[in-house]
Amino acid sequence: MSISVQKNEICFYIAFTFLFMSFFISDIKYDFGNASSMLRYISYVVLVVQLLEKKWSLKELICFGVIQALCWLFFLITKDIYWGIIVLVIYAGKDIKPENIFQYNMLLVSLGIFFVFELSLFEILPNVSTPRDGKGGLLGDRYAFGFVHSDVLPVLSLYLELYYLWIKQKISILNLGLFISVELIINNYCDSRIAISAAIIVLILGMIFTFFHSKILILIFEKIVYLAVASFSIFSGLMTVLLLEGGIYDDIDTFFSGRFRLAILKSVNVGLNALSLHSNDFYFADNIVIDNGYLYIILRYGYLFIGVFIAINYLLVKKADKNPIILICIFAIFLLNFIDNDLLDYAFLPFMIYAFSNKIINRKLE
Known part of the structure; x- marks a missing residue:
C-alpha cells in the first residue's frame, strides 16, 4: 500500500x-x-x-x-x-486523490482491528458475547473481540474488502474466494448474518459479472443500484407500518432481530418529522439503538435528510461509469445499511467524500 x-x-x-x-x-x-x-x-x-x-x-x-x-x-x-x-x-x-483517501482509511481500519483484537486476546478489553434474540430465547455465543457488538468485526472486514475492490476496480475468482473465506472464518466466531449475507451477495454478483460480460446486464444492474437508497428507505418505512399487522411481518422482523419493532418504539419517543431538531440528549435518552441506516437517518434527522443519501447514491453510481465491480460495491454498501447503521460512520466516510470529489478513480478493466 x-x-x-x-x-x-x-x-x-x-x-x-x-x-x-x-x-x-x-x-x-x-x-x-x-x-x-x-x-x-x-x-x-x-x-x-x-x-x-x-x-x-x-x-x-x-x-x-x-x-x-x-x-x-x-x-x-x-x-x-x-x-x-x-x-x-x-x-x-475534494481535490485529493480518492485512491489515497480509501487506502488511508483502509490502513486506519486495519490498524484499529489489529489493536482492538490484540487487546481483547490479552483481556485488556473484554471479549463480550452478544447472543441473538430469537423466538426461543437467546441463541448461541457471538464473540465481539473487544468491540461493543459481535457484528462490528465482520462488518469492518467486509468494508476492507469493498475498499480493496473499489480501489482496484477489478475482481478475480481468487479475490472472491479469499474474501468469502475470511468472512466465513470470522463468522464462525461472531455469527454475523449481516456481513456473511452481504459477502455472499458480493460473491454471487462478482461471479456473474466475471463470467458474463453483458452490457445489457450491466445496464439493468446500474438502474437497480441507482434506486438502492430510495428502495431500502421505502421498504424500511413500510416494514414499520406492516409490522403492526403481525403475521408474516412479525416473522420477518424476528429474522432481522427486531430492528423494525425498535424503530416503532423509537418513533413513539422522538416522533416522525420532515426535519428533526432534537438534541442529542433527547434522542439518545431512551437508549434504543436503531440498526438500520435509513430508519436512523429518518428518526434522528428527519425524512428529508434521506435526500442527501439519495444524492450520494446517484453521484457514486454516475462516477462508477458502468463498472460492474464498483456497482457491486455500491449495492453491497447500501444493502449492508439496511441491517446496520454505517451511513454516518467512519466506514462510509470515504465513499461520501468520493461522491463529491472533483477527481475520479478511473482504471480500465482487465
Missing part, C-alpha cells in the same frame, strides 16, 4: 485521523468519556486550517458559507456537530 501525501494535504490527513478516531472508539467496549467529542472538535479546527489554504471561487465560497451557516445553526439547536465536520471534510478532500 503506497499513499503519496502532498504538503498541502497534511492537515487533511491529520484531521481525518482525529475524525476517524472519534467514530472508531465508540465501537470499542471501553468508556472513553468525552474523548469522542474532543477529537471531533480538534478535527474541526484542523480542517478549518486546511481550508484556509484552499483557493475558492466566489460561487464555491458562497455555497460553502451558506451550508456551514446552516450546520452551525443546527449545532446550536441540537449540539450535534456531525454535519458541520462532514461538510468540512468533504470540501477539504
Whole structure:
C-alpha cells in the first residue's frame, strides 16, 4: 500500500485521523468519556486550517458559507456537530486523490482491528458475547473481540474488502474466494448474518459479472443500484407500518432481530418529522439503538435528510461509469445499511467524500 501525501494535504490527513478516531472508539467496549467529542472538535479546527489554504471561487465560497451557516445553526439547536465536520471534510478532500483517501482509511481500519483484537486476546478489553434474540430465547455465543457488538468485526472486514475492490476496480475468482473465506472464518466466531449475507451477495454478483460480460446486464444492474437508497428507505418505512399487522411481518422482523419493532418504539419517543431538531440528549435518552441506516437517518434527522443519501447514491453510481465491480460495491454498501447503521460512520466516510470529489478513480478493466 503506497499513499503519496502532498504538503498541502497534511492537515487533511491529520484531521481525518482525529475524525476517524472519534467514530472508531465508540465501537470499542471501553468508556472513553468525552474523548469522542474532543477529537471531533480538534478535527474541526484542523480542517478549518486546511481550508484556509484552499483557493475558492466566489460561487464555491458562497455555497460553502451558506451550508456551514446552516450546520452551525443546527449545532446550536441540537449540539450535534456531525454535519458541520462532514461538510468540512468533504470540501477539504475534494481535490485529493480518492485512491489515497480509501487506502488511508483502509490502513486506519486495519490498524484499529489489529489493536482492538490484540487487546481483547490479552483481556485488556473484554471479549463480550452478544447472543441473538430469537423466538426461543437467546441463541448461541457471538464473540465481539473487544468491540461493543459481535457484528462490528465482520462488518469492518467486509468494508476492507469493498475498499480493496473499489480501489482496484477489478475482481478475480481468487479475490472472491479469499474474501468469502475470511468472512466465513470470522463468522464462525461472531455469527454475523449481516456481513456473511452481504459477502455472499458480493460473491454471487462478482461471479456473474466475471463470467458474463453483458452490457445489457450491466445496464439493468446500474438502474437497480441507482434506486438502492430510495428502495431500502421505502421498504424500511413500510416494514414499520406492516409490522403492526403481525403475521408474516412479525416473522420477518424476528429474522432481522427486531430492528423494525425498535424503530416503532423509537418513533413513539422522538416522533416522525420532515426535519428533526432534537438534541442529542433527547434522542439518545431512551437508549434504543436503531440498526438500520435509513430508519436512523429518518428518526434522528428527519425524512428529508434521506435526500442527501439519495444524492450520494446517484453521484457514486454516475462516477462508477458502468463498472460492474464498483456497482457491486455500491449495492453491497447500501444493502449492508439496511441491517446496520454505517451511513454516518467512519466506514462510509470515504465513499461520501468520493461522491463529491472533483477527481475520479478511473482504471480500465482487465
